[in-house]
Amino acid sequence: MSDLPERLAGVSAVDCDGRQALVTGSTSGIGRAAALALGRLGADVIVHGRDDAAGAEVVDELSRIGADATFVEADFASIDAVRQLATTVRDKTDGLDLLVNNAGGLFRDGTVTDAGVEFTFHVNHLSPYLLTADLLDHLREDARVVTTASDAHKGATLNLDRVRGDERHTGLAAYSHSKLANVLFASELARRLEAAGRAVTSNSVHPGAIPGSGFGRFLPGPLPALLRRLEAVPGVTSVADGAAELLFVAVSPRMDGVTGRYVADQRPSTPSTAARDRDAARRLWAESAALLGIDPPLAADSPVVTGDSAATDDSAATDDSAATDDSAATDDPPSGRDR
Numbered sequence: 360m361s362d363l364p365e366r367l368a369g370v371s372a373v374d375c376d377g378r379q380a381l382v383t384g385s386t387s388g389i390g391r392a393a394a395l396a397l398g399r400l401g402a403d404v405i406v407h408g409r410d411d412a413a414g415a416e417v418v419d420e421l422s423r424i425g426a427d428a429t430f431v432e433a434d435f436a437s438i439d440a441v442r443q444l445a446t447t448v449r450d451k452t453d454g455l456d457l458l459v460n461n462a463g464g465l466f467r468d469g470t471v472t473d474a475g476v477e478f479t480f481h482v483n484h485l486s487p488y489l490l491t492a493d494l495l496d497h498l499r500e501d502a503r504v505v506t507t508a509s510d511a512h513k514g515a516t517l518n519l520d521r522v523r524g525d526e527r528h529t530g531l532a533a534y535s536h537s538k539l540a541n542v543l544f545a546s547e548l549a550r551r552l553e554a555a556g557r558a559v560t561s562n563s564v565h566p567g568a569i570p571g572s573g574f575g576r577f578l579p580g581p582l583p584a585l586l587r588r589l590e591a592v593p594g595v596t597s598v599a600d601g602a603a604e605l606l607f608v609a610v611s612p613r614m615d616g617v618t619g620r621y622v623a624d625q626r627p628s629t630p631s632t633a634a635r636d637r638d639a640a641r642r643l644w645a646e647s648a649a650l651l652g653i654d655p656p657l658a659a660d661s662p663v664v665t666g667d668s669a670a671t672d673d674s675a676a677t678d679d680s681a682a683t684d685d686s687a688a689t690d691d692p693p694s695g696r697d698r
């Protein structure tokens with residue numbers, strides 16, 4: 360039987376009492392396990408997904424722990440649904456301490472969303488981008504944004520031509536591309552937050568390869584069931600292990616002030632060359648806004664004001680000191696704002 364994520368992440372003693380967390384994709388898999396762990400640590404948790412029954416179960420479990428929990432349904436293939444999710448979160452909370460952008464997966468069908476965007480890119484990248492943009496001024500001063508990426512990003516280079524409804528762009532190639540977008544998004548967000556004078560941190564995380572989650576559910580035939588059975592094999596990364604990776608980035612004191620990093624095995628790691636391409640990150644930021652029909656968030660002409668901080672500077676896009684540095688690859692544990 361696997362251990363609790365909070366123990367695996369070394370954060371059992373972290374007191375999250377009074378903290379408000381939104382964990383997207385927490386009806387299943389590592390998001391569910393992370394949401395429950397956050398509840399055990401004392402956080403109030405907004406559970407998100409599409410499956411009402413699964414969401415109600417997670418909320419029940421959190422309530423039994425004593426956590427204040429709510430389920431909000433939103434399909435990440437829909438711009439309107441994501442905007443409504445952000446509105447509901449704003450209505451239900453007076454600020455967020457933790458936004459975990461975790462919803463997503465490997466999808467089989469090469470479909471196009473009603474925004475005219477390739478499905479996997481829309482669900483895995485465009486929706487967390489929009490949700491984060493809509494919640495930026497609702498994030499508390501020292502909030503953390505955690506984006507679940509994957510080492511699968513390492514096979515991809517950014518190709519924004521393909522996300523405009525190329526139905527041949529599907530399966531693993533589309534997944535890998537969307538996870539590259541997650542890493543680029545998280546580090547670009549970090550640079551822009553920092554340039555805006557915000558103490559909010561943004562990091563992406565590789566949770567490991569976790570066969571026991573619902574991740575393989577779109578695979579054909581008996582593969583999903585076979586994958587789930589692998590969870591019981593000694594040495595295989597469990598759902599709790601994957602949730603621990605999220606928790607570490609979300610609440611560990613060792614991540615205090617650490618931002619713009621790709622984290623794997625509970626330490627900053629070096630993502631692929633394509634994921635360290637500043638120009639690609641800037642293009643992704645601008646193109647994502649264009650695809651959604653919104654102004655790019657945290658740009659020089661769209662200041663975000665919360666509390667005593669204001670975003671008035673687009674120099675984030677040209678700051679060369681951030682997480683693209685190979686020195687990010689360190690075996691040392693993170694110890695403060697380390698770039």
Ligand SMILES: NC(=O)c1ccc[n+]([C@@H]2O[C@H](COP(=O)([O-])OP(=O)(O)OC[C@H]3O[C@@H](n4cnc5c(N)ncnc54)[C@H](OP(=O)(O)O)[C@@H]3O)[C@@H](O)[C@H]2O)c1
Nearest residue numbers: 384386387388389408409410435462463509569572573574
């Ligand atoms: N498992 C792995 O090996 C692995 C490795 C690296 C990265 N990851 C990443 O980890 C994250 C979580 O995956 P998991 O392994 O825990 O898989 P999972 O058990 O399938 O969980 C996926 C979660 O995302 C939600 N979701 C999926 N499609 C959605 C949509 N269209 N709209 C709204 N919510 C949606 C699901 O909610 P509903 O079921 O309620 O729709 C579910 O809560 C993903 O971002 C995945 O890419 C997983």
